[in-house]
Amino acid sequence: MKTNLVWFRNDLRVLDNPALSKACEDKDASVIGLYIATPQQWRAHDMSARQVCFIHDRLIELQKELAALNIPLLFQTSDNFTDSIDEIVQLCKKHAVDQIFYNNQYEYNERKRDRLLKDKLDSDIKCFEFDGNLFSTPLTVLNGQQQMYKVFTPFRNAFLDLFIQNIPNIHSKPEPRKKLTIKANKIAALDYPKEDYDFFVPDIQKALEKLEEFCAEKVEDYTEKRDIPSLDYTSHLSAYLALGVISVRQCFQYLVQEYPDFWEKQKSGAFTWFNELIWREFYQHLIVAHPYLCKHKPFIDWTDRIKWKNNPDHFEQWKTGNTGYPIIDAAMRQLNQTGWMHNRLRMITASFLVKDLLIDWRWGERYFMSQLTDGDLAANNGGWQWAASTGTDSTPYFRIFNPTTQGQRFDPKGDFIRQWIPELAKVPDKFIHEPHIWAEKNGKLIDYPQPVVIHDIARKETLEAFEAAKKSA
Structure with missing residues (x-):
């Protein structure tokens, strides 16, 4: 035997x-x-x-x-x-x-x-x-030169061509075995700090129910509502995927039951969500093709020459949600209190740390990993390098999010901000993203910090730092 x-x-x-x-x-x-x-x-x-x-x-x-x-x-x-x-x-x-x-x-x-x-x-x-834990084996989705793609969209198109030709099957649950004389031992307490987590449950049936509910009730409006942090329109499946509690094939199975042939309707909510799963695939393939990404190295070489400010006080203000920019602070407080952050806010807060405070993206990458229940090296690294303009398929370095206008766009009435920054509860909607202007106009005192930097000045300094690094390459 x-x-x-x-x-x-x-x-x-x-x-x-x-x-x-x-x-x-x-x-x-x-x-x-x-x-x-x-x-x-x-x-x-x-x-x-x-x-x-x-x-x-x-x-x-x-x-x-x-x-x-x-x-x-x-x-x-x-x-x-x-x-x-x-x-x-x-x-x-x-x-x-x-x-x-x-x-x-x-x-x-x-x-x-x-x-x-x-x-x-x-x-x-x-x-x-x-x-x-993936749809495809890394280094099997390659370009015409038999190399890993450096840009997401061509990777996605090639991935879809292969995927549709060979849609994966779900591996069934094994049949019960003959009884063994070996006994399982107790899952002992781990030599690690204890901290409560939100949004995720260890029970597999409840996790699958969340997947089923998301596909049946929220996917249809996912494209329009996924970027609004005050709305509960993200899947909250990230920790299950990071730890393999649920597989990507199961996600596809539940999705296709509700939306057959969704890949033919690329503006649909179903395709938009599946696209997020392909991003996950892309980042996993990248760390196999470029192992140095696991070693705190940027994908774009010259960005390692950027002269960061790395102000420890500014970093602490960012970590604790006390930058004076409400959408940044609300997002960081959500992360610190729950171990999770809305994806749009991950992009905005990462951009702010790198492009407004001129702090090395690796500081933020490590801090996110230290807080996230859904921490995943490939996805976290890929997201941070995208925001920092140091990675593959990243946003160009001269495109810098304005934290105030980002807040106005994705949390226009401040519903999310007030949830996490109660000291701004009485600030009117019109001024929720610039509460100090309201306070000055109305002679109010608010227990909330002044902006740690002026965005327009910070943007100029960041552009100069990136341009100097690029010229020195």
Whole structure:
């Protein structure tokens, strides 16, 4: 009888899990699940306490789901990736494991870890890898020169051509196994700070209900309403995707049930949302094609010569939501209190840090990771480099968001601002984005900081810094 080990990583699900499904194909094989927590590694990569708490809660649920299939989920802790490989080698010897199944992770250190596993395993133990968290295998969507695309739209078009020709199937839930003598151990408390998270639940049925509800009730208006932070029109599925609680194939399955052939209607809400999933795919493919993106390097070389101000006081004001620009501060307070931020606001706050405060985008990238429940290296890096004009398919450096007009556009009456900045509750709609003008005109005192910089002056300084860096290249 063979013994198959399923190594769970960022694929914390039973449904549509190709590694698990493949391990269970041989009905006579014993199947063991394994999760190894690596707190020291997490700290080195700024993983948020909220995300770690969500992982812990989800593992408890996953262990129950696997137990119903007579598959024990073993839980272990190692300080780092290297030690975790030694743990797996020992476990394989202890349980006479013949085959190991896992879904790929694409970050540089994770790929290095997986290569180390193959080097350390006995030659008779086979490893089977799957692209369980993407629609397509990285480096299979290539341009005419057989290179990774540098711009999103051509990548999307090529991706869609391949996708429509071979629409992926969902991997079914495995049948229950014969009972094993191996018992699952308790999911122990993790050596990490504890912090509550909002918006996401570890229960898979509730997560899938949220997906179903979004596709049935909100997708139709997604294009028009997704950028308005006071409206609840985003999917709130990001943490499920980042940790593999739900797969992108499941997202597609639920979406296509409501909107068959939606890809033929590219102005529809359904296509707009699917386009976001392709952006996720794009960023994952990029870190495989360009591993240096995982090492705090910009995609555009010359942008590494920018002379940042990196004012620590300004950075602290940005982090705490005290810049004097209401839409920025409301967004940062939402992040700090919930571990999540609306996507449009991620772009605006990132632009403000880089283009108004002239602070290195990597400071913001790390801070977001330290707060987000849905932190994902590829997506976070891609988003920050887009906003900072240092990445592939980024906004040109001379296009700089005006935080006041951005607020006026996406939160015109200040509904979102008042939710997170109660000290501005009495400011009229007309002045909610410039509360100090109202205060000065009406002799009012408000407990809210003056703008940390004047946007027009900051914009000029940023343009000069970028232009000087480009000329020196």
